[in-house]
Amino acid sequence: MDLILREAKLEDCDDLYHWKNDPVSREQSFNREEVSYEEHCGWLKEALKDSNRLFYIGIDDKNEKCGVARFDIKDEFFAEVHINIAPEKRRKGIGSQLISKSCPLFFLKTKRKLIMARTKEWNTVSIKTFKKVGFSELLCYNDTEWRGVVVLVLLTPDGGRQDENPLSGQQSNRAECSKVAEDKGGKYNWTGNSSSRKGKVCQRDAKDFRTDERNDISRKWD
Numbered sequence: 001m002d003l004i005l006r007e008a009k010l011e012d013c014d015d016l017y018h019w020k021n022d023p024v025s026r027e028q029s030f031n032r033e034e035v036s037y038e039e040h041c042g043w044l045k046e047a048l049k050d051s052n053r054l055f056y057i058g059i060d061d062k063n064e065k066c067g068v069a070r071f072d073i074k075d076e077f078f079a080e081v082h083i084n085i086a087p088e089k090r091r092k093g094i095g096s097q098l099i100s101k102s103c104p105l106f107f108l109k110t111k112r113k114l115i116m117a118r119t120k121e122w123n124t125v126s127i128k129t130f131k132k133v134g135f136s137e138l139l140c141y142n143d144t145e146w147r148g149v150v151v152l153v154l155l156t157p158d159g160g161r162q163d164e165n166p167l168s169g170q171q172s173n174r175a176e177c178s179k180v181a182e183d184k185g186g187k188y189n190w191t192g193n194s195s196s197r198k199g200k201v202c203q204r205d206a207k208d209f210r211t212d213e214r215n216d217i218s219r220k221w222d
Helices: 012-019 023-028 039-049 092-110 124-134 170-181 210-214 217-221
Strands: 004-005 054-060 065-073 076-085 114-120 137-142 147-155
Touching: 004 092, 012 023, 012 039, 012 065, 012 076, 039 054, 054 092, 065 092, 076 092, 092 114, 092 124, 114 124, 124 137, 124 147
Parallel strands: 076 114
Antiparallel strands: 004 054, 054 065, 065 076, 114 147, 137 147
16 A cells, blocks of 8 residues: 555545544543544644644545644754544554655655654554654653653754655664664663663653653754
8 A cells, every 4th residue: 555645634624533533543642532523623724724733644545535644843943743543544554654754745844853753652553653664762751641651753864954855764863863862861861772661661750841841852952
């Protein structure tokens, strides 16, 4: 299956609404509340006009919508990505394709240099999917509600140049991100490499990784 990506439109509202309220999606999300249709439509209308948000819809070889990648731009350096797959399209390798195709589009369009993803520590499928396409694990922190939260990052290997596919240098990207993760380990009270947390625990409290620090994560890469 080979996905084609396009930017989201208001006409995608119904599909995005059903994907958002799917029980599995809500269980994996950091916001498990079910939203009303009216609330969702109002949110999407505003989000599509927001220059700090980008949505890419995946279309499969049956010409059916199968998932969405949403990028929330935090500052001039990085953005956070959110992935949601249509319930009937899961377990078909769509997640990795959606990530691997949307990230280069995002890098090329916005000139940002880093993409961050967060997932619950128990969601090993999501963690493996992000790592499969070149993301590296930076740190894990404790959240009072979610317990372990894993932060993964993808740094564009060309340092922000716009004439190359940002995922073409996966191995060097992984090595560079791994080195940063190790260098910052002491700062985050987190030790080990970016490929495994086996035998390790999340020691960083969520209060140390709230909104201001997420929005200022670029300083950690200075």
